[in-house]
Amino acid sequence: DGGITQSPKYLFRKEGQNVTLSCEQNLNHDAMYWYRQDPGQGLRLIYYSQIVNDFQKGDIAEGYSVSREKKESFPLTVTSAQKNPTAFYLCASSIDVRSTDTQYFGPGTRLTVL
């Protein structure tokens, strides 16, 4: 069963804590992305990676960090520096970063700061 998985589905964080969201894909895609979705706003790009061991900041990278040690995995860490982390986080992948490539999205992780 091919696709993108994200875990956990729900995550609660206390203020001042770092948390890591998992994203795994078995589609053999080179490119992976992290987005943040807030009510009434379009998806906003946090980070993307074109290839293993390489990643680029998106529009709202402050307070977040990523790694890409394996092609299949692109975890996102939400650090304590992120002032308003409560949101729905979506991971996606595509064959490449070309604008014509379809992005396939995971089911999302809802992060709530207590």
Place this chain on the structure above:
Amino acid sequence: KNQVEQSPQSLIILEGKNCTLQCNYTVSPFSNLRWYKQDTGRGPVSLTIMTFSENTKSNGRYTATLDADTKQSSLHITASQLSDSASYICVVSARGGYQKVTFGTGTKLQVIP
């Protein structure tokens, strides 16, 4: 600044009826336009993609149109079903790589019996 605007923000229709969602964009240079369906609490799923030379694309009961001259697109849903209840997101890409993808805020559609 590249922008994608969708209307209406939300829509309620009776099961079996048709509806049309609108998308206006100011993305340049234009590469392609996609419509995604996002169920509540889930990730978006691609419905259609259209490039500059295409003015219509169908996927079952979903038909997307594109007018590249006026920079407008519409998504028409025929004979709506309860399972069509979702948010529909218009996404426009500019030529030149990933960083030039712009997402609309979506239209939330509710189909009621």
